[in-house]
Amino acid sequence: MTENPTGHHRPTRPPSRRWLPPWALIAAGTLAGGLLGGAYGVLKPPQYTATSYVVAVPTAQSDPASALGFAQAYGRVATQIAVLGDAQVWAGVPVNTLKDSVQTATSPDAPMVAVSATSTRADLAADMANAVARSLTQHANADKAQTHVGLIQFSRAVKPTAPSSASPVVTGLVGASAGGLLGGLALLVRPRRPREEDTGRPASVPGPAVAADAHGRL
DSSP states (O other): OOOOTTSOOOOOOOOOOOOOOHHHHHHHHHHHHHHHHHHHHHHSOOOEEEEEEEEEEEOTTSOHHHHHHHHHHHHHHTTSHHHHHHHHHHHTSOHHHHHHHEEEEEOSSSSEEEEEEEESSHHHHHHHHHHHHHHHHHHHHHTHHHHSEEEEEEEOOOOOSSOOSOOHHHHHHHHHHHHHHHHHHHHHHSOOOOOGGGSOOOOOOOOHHHHHHHHHHO
């Protein structure tokens, strides 16, 4: 049995911690986000959007500037209960459905109001848009004698042939981008890998030959 000439036992090296490469978190986040985004696009029913247009027309006692101003006002009141209450009869849906599904848009340059409706059914989207546009036109023309501005239907909404919602490919790409971003953020906040001199390893003891050589030089 041989003894250690230095009289010291070599310390047992603690097991090293395994660290993932930096790109692993980003790759995992991108993959998970892409799968979740694609699944969302597949499972969510497609949405269809139809749009009807009405235009404000001034009478002989008014001017185009007044028509433009009233078009802006009609665009704001198109989704009010007074208008939607009549539209629900023609659309065949409750007022709350119209309130959640119908949006309006106006132009600062043209006296036109766009009435858009969104639904999981293409035909229902067109029916709701046309019903609200019809009701808005009737309410505006009822006060035509006082406002000197009337509304006429410029274009009826037609049944859309393609969904307006994002496809599974698009939702998958969005999810992958978001997942990659989250993986990058997690990479920034994760604990840093300790340096070798900070691991607390004991200093090495020189062997007999090295010690004797150093003593001889002295």
